[in-house]
Amino acid sequence: MQFNVEDSIKLSIHNLEIGMFVTGIEDNKRVNLANAGRVSNQKAVNQLIDNGVKFAWVDVSLSAAGCKFVPVAEEESEQSEQEHGITAGSSSVPSSTDVVRKPKSYSxxxxxxxxxxxxxxxxxxxxxxxxxxxxxxxxxxxxxxxxxxxxxxxxxxxxxxxxxxxxxxxxxxxxxxxxxxxxxxxxxxxxxxxxxxxxxxxxxxxxxxxxxxxxxxxxxxxxxxxxxxxxxxxxxxxxxxxxxxxxxxxxxxxxxxxxxxxxxxxxxxxxxxxxxxxxxxxxxxxxxxxxxxxxxxxxxxxxxxxxxxxxxxxxxxxxxxxxxxxxxxxxxxxxxxGVYPVGSLVELNDGRVGIVWSSNEKESLKPEVKCFYSNKFKRFTDVAFVNLKSGGAKIAKAISPNSLSFDPAPFYEV
The missing domain is CATH 1.10.3210.10 (Hypothetical protein af1432)
Known part of the structure; x- marks a missing residue:
C-alpha cells in the first residue's frame, strides 16, 4: 500500500473516523508504523484509545471521502510530547519532519x-x-x-x-x-x-x-x-x-x-x-x-x-x-x-529493509542501516538503527526504490 507523505496529518485519537487511512500512531511514547491501514470500524478506534494511544497520523489522499480532518493544535502536540518526555523531532512518523532518531546530541x-x-x-x-x-x-x-x-x-x-x-x-x-x-x-x-x-x-x-x-x-x-x-x-x-x-x-x-x-x-x-x-x-x-x-x-x-x-x-x-x-x-x-553507498536501500538477511545511514571505511560491507520495513512480513516496523559491525545481521542484497510498494522518502529524514 502506498501513501502520500505530504498529505499525512496528525489527529487526536478521538477525532479518528472510520474510513481514515492511518500511517502511524503514537504508542508507548513513540510512533509505531506497523499499524498502517484503513480504519474499518469504531471498535478499532476504541481499542487504540484503550491502549493509551493519543494521536494518529492520517493520509488524507487515501482516506474515504467525507471524512472530517481536525489536525492537532500545535500547543496540544507540544504538551503531549512534554508529558511523554519526547523532545522535538524524536518520534517516528511517515512525514518529512517526524522520524524516530538517535538522541538529540547526535550531530x-x-x-x-x-x-x-x-x-x-x-x-x-x-x-x-x-x-x-x-x-x-x-x-x-x-x-x-x-x-x-x-x-x-x-x-x-x-x-x-x-x-x-x-x-x-x-x-x-x-x-x-x-x-x-x-x-x-x-x-x-x-x-x-x-x-x-x-x-x-x-x-x-x-x-x-x-x-x-x-x-x-x-x-x-x-x-x-x-x-x-x-x-x-x-x-x-x-x-x-x-x-x-x-x-x-x-x-x-x-x-x-x-x-x-x-x-x-x-x-x-x-x-x-x-x-x-x-x-x-x-x-x-x-x-x-x-x-x-x-x-x-x-x-x-x-x-x-x-x-x-x-x-x-x-x-x-x-x-x-x-x-x-x-x-x-x-x-x-x-x-x-562503498559497495553499499550511504543513501542506498538494502535488505538484511532477516528481511528488514532500510537505508544505508553511515559508512564504515574499514569494513564497507558492514555499514549502519536505518531499518523501517519488513519484506518478510510486508509491514512497517519501528525505526531501528542497526550497526552491522556487531551482531548477526548482514546485508543480503541491494534493492531499488522502485521495487518497493511504498515511498521510502520520509525515512531519509533524521
Whole structure:
C-alpha cells in the first residue's frame, strides 16, 4: 500500500473516523508504523484509545471521502510530547519532519539539515544557470563558487549526511538533480583521493555545469521514452559541442572545471565524444567525471528506464574497464562510496529493509542501516538503527526504490 507523505496529518485519537487511512500512531511514547491501514470500524478506534494511544497520523489522499480532518493544535502536540518526555523531532512518523532518531546530541541531525539546504540551493542554482544559458546571458563563475565552498565544507565535516540527502530524488527533475549529484560525488571522490580543497571546488563547479549543453538539445530527443535512433543519438551527442560554446560565456572558469564539463563522455580507447581523446590526452578530472556521470545516470529513474541499485550499476561500470573507463579509478570510486553507498536501500538477511545511514571505511560491507520495513512480513516496523559491525545481521542484497510498494522518502529524514 502506498501513501502520500505530504498529505499525512496528525489527529487526536478521538477525532479518528472510520474510513481514515492511518500511517502511524503514537504508542508507548513513540510512533509505531506497523499499524498502517484503513480504519474499518469504531471498535478499532476504541481499542487504540484503550491502549493509551493519543494521536494518529492520517493520509488524507487515501482516506474515504467525507471524512472530517481536525489536525492537532500545535500547543496540544507540544504538551503531549512534554508529558511523554519526547523532545522535538524524536518520534517516528511517515512525514518529512517526524522520524524516530538517535538522541538529540547526535550531530548528524544538524549536518543533514545543512546538507538538505545545500542540495536545495544547488538545484535552484542549476536551474538559474540553465535559464541564463537559454537566455544567452554571461555567467559569472563566482555565483557558483560560494555554494561550492559550502558544499566542500559539508563533505569534509560529514560526507554521509550530504550523500544521504543527494540520494533522495524527485520525479521529473533528472537534469537538475543529475548535475547536483555529479558535483557532490566528484567532491566526495576527490576528497577520498586526497585532492586539495581548491581542486575539489573547481570539480564541483564543473559538475554543476557539466550537462549545460543539453539545454540546446531537442526536447523530443532529450525526453524520449525509448531507445534513440542513430540519428537521434548523434543529435544528443551535440550537447557537448553546445557546452563548449556555452562555457566560453562563463567568466572565470578554470581548466579543471572545463575538463569535468567537456571530457566526461570521452573514452580511454579514443571512441568517446566530442573530440575522441585517447587515454594519454584525458586528464584525471575528466576520467573521474566520466565514472561519476555514468554511475549517477544508471542509478536514477529516467523517462525510459527505472534506476538500478548500486550493485547493478557497479557491475556495468566495471564492464566498461579498461577500454572506456580507468579501471584503477573505478575501483577507487567503489571503495570511496562503498559497495553499499550511504543513501542506498538494502535488505538484511532477516528481511528488514532500510537505508544505508553511515559508512564504515574499514569494513564497507558492514555499514549502519536505518531499518523501517519488513519484506518478510510486508509491514512497517519501528525505526531501528542497526550497526552491522556487531551482531548477526548482514546485508543480503541491494534493492531499488522502485521495487518497493511504498515511498521510502520520509525515512531519509533524521
Amino acid at each position: 548528524r541531525d544538524n549536518h543533514q539539515k545543512k546538507a538538505k539546504k545545500l542540495i536545495t540551493e544547488a538545484r535552484s542554482l542549476a536551474q538559474k544557470l540553465m535559464n541564463m544559458t537559454f537566455s544567452g546571458k554571461v555567467i559569472e563563475v563566482d555565483i557558483i563558487e560560494d555554494w561550492a565552498d559550502d558544499m566542500i565544507e559539508s563533505v569534509l565535516i560529514d560526507p554521509d549526511a550530504l550523500q544521504c540527502v543527494s540520494a533522495l530524488r524527485k520525479k521529473d527533475a533528472y537534469l537538475l538533480e543529475h548535475s547536483v549529484n555529479v558535483a557532490c560525488l566528484l567532491v566526495t571522490f576527490g576528497r577520498f583521493l586526497g585532492m586539495e580543497k581548491e581542486t575539489l571546488k573547481q570539480m564541483a563547479i564543473g559538475g554543476i555545469i557539466h550537462d549545460v549543453g543539453k539545454i540546446k538539445v531537442d526536447d523530443k530527443v532529450l525526453h524520449k521514452p525509448g531507445k534513440l535512433t542513430p540519428e537521434e543519438f548523434e543529435h544528443m551527442k551535440l550537447h557537448q559541442v553546445y557546452a563548449e560554446a556555452i562555457i566560453e560565456n562563463v567568466n572565470g572558469l578554470s581548466q579543471v572545471s572545463r575538463d569535468v564539463c567537456l571530457t566526461h563522455h570521452e573514452k580511454l580507447d579514443g571512441n568517446g565524444y566530442p573530440l575522441g581523446l585517447t587515454a594519454e590526452q584525458m586528464p584525471v578530472h575528466g576520467r573521474m567525471s566520466g565514472i561519476v556521470d555514468i554511475y549517477d545516470a544508471l542509478t536514477a529513474d529516467r523517462c525510459y528506464k527505472k534506476g538500478m541499485n548500486s550493485a547493478e550499476a557497479f557491475k556495468i561500470i566495471l564492464s566498461l574497464t579498461p577500454f572506456h573507463l580507468d579501471k584503477d579509478l573505478v575501483y577507487k570510486f567503489i571503495n570511496c562510496i
